Amino acid sequence: MGIIEWNDDFGLGIDELDRDHIMWIDMYNALYRAAQAGTDKSTLLMSFDEIISHTRFHFTNEDAFMDEKGLEGAQQHKAEHAKMLRQMNELRKGLQEAKTQEATIETLIVLRDWLVQHILESDRELT
Numbered sequence: 664m665g666i667i668e669w670n671d672d673f674g675l676g677i678d679e680l681d682r683d684h685i686m687w688i689d690m691y692n693a694l695y696r697a698a699q700a701g702t703d704k705s706t707l708l709m710s711f712d713e714i715i716s717h718t719r720f721h722f723t724n725e726d727a728f729m730d731e732k733g734l735e736g737a738q739q740h741k742a743e744h745a746k747m748l749r750q751m752n753e754l755r756k757g758l759q760e761a762k763t764q765e766a767t768i769e770t771l772i773v774l775r776d777w778l779v780q781h782i783l784e785s786d787r788e789l790t
Contacts, residue, residue, distance in 0.1 A: 665695045665772050673782050675790050680728065683721040684782050690714050691771075691778055698767045704759070707767065711755050714774075718751060729789065736788060743785060750777065 667688045674681050694710040722744040729737035754774055761767040 665775055666692050667775055675786055679724060683724060687717060687778060690717060695771050698771055701764060708759060711758055715751050
């Protein structure tokens with residue numbers, strides 16, 4: 664299934680980042696459910712744009728956290744953030760160009776996998 668269920672594995676124990684991640688997941692789940700319900704493309708794109716905006720906000724918070732803590736590997740993690748934003752823009756193009764509901768859902772599943780990987784693997788290094 665395409666929905667992400669928050670569980671303790673996602674928690675980093677860093678309140679601000681965990682709140683951002685919960686919001687990210689809630690936004691994704693709302694977008695996925697809307698796509699499943701056949702919501703019009705312009706509404707889906709607006710929701711995707713909100714996710715991109717939240718991602719920028721979240722990455723700014725994460726970058727500041729890494730700087731404040733002087734974490735090793737911060738520059739690599741920041742480079743990953745830049746790469747991920749480029750990938751999200753590509754996913755948005757894929758969503759915009761999707762001709763069928765199935766193609767839209769497939770694009771969103773790629774986004775889901777990316778979000779889960781980022782939280783469970785990349786951000787785990789922050790703890």
